[in-house]
Amino acid sequence: MQAKDLSETVCRVCGRDDGSLLWDRHGVPQYVICDCCGIESGLGDDQLSKVRENRGHWVAQGAPWDVPKNRPAGWDVLRQLSAVPAEWR
Ligand SMILES: [Zn+2]
Numbered sequence: 143m144q145a146k147d148l149s150e151t152v153c154r155v156c157g158r159d160d161g162s163l164l165w166d167r168h169g170v171p172q173y174v175i176c177d178c179c180g181i182e183s184g185l186g187d188d189q190l191s192k193v194r195e196n197r198g199h200w201v202a203q204g205a206p207w208d209v210p211k212n213r214p215a216g217w218d219v220l221r222q223l224s225a226v227p228a229e230w231r
Pocket of ligand 1: 153154155156157158176177178179180181
């Protein structure tokens with residue numbers, strides 16, 4: 143039997159998905175810094191309480207992009223947040 147694929151490309155904190163592998167298929171963090179919320183996978187998103195705290199902090203600041211040039215035109219923070227996986231809300 144094949145092990146369940148645990149790979150994740152959707153940021154647990156902000157819902158951004160640019161295709162970068164944040165957690166690999168074995169559930170190992172890749173320590174990738176999200177270009178939207180600036181949170182690093184494996185550091186700022188390994189516990190639900192931390193995910194919520196970082197998200198709240200980020201939103202409270204006005205949801206600034208860590209790499210502003212990658213922000214798409216017409217970007218909608220609420221729409222993106224709706225992409226956060228259910229277990230990380
Ligand atoms: Zn993010």
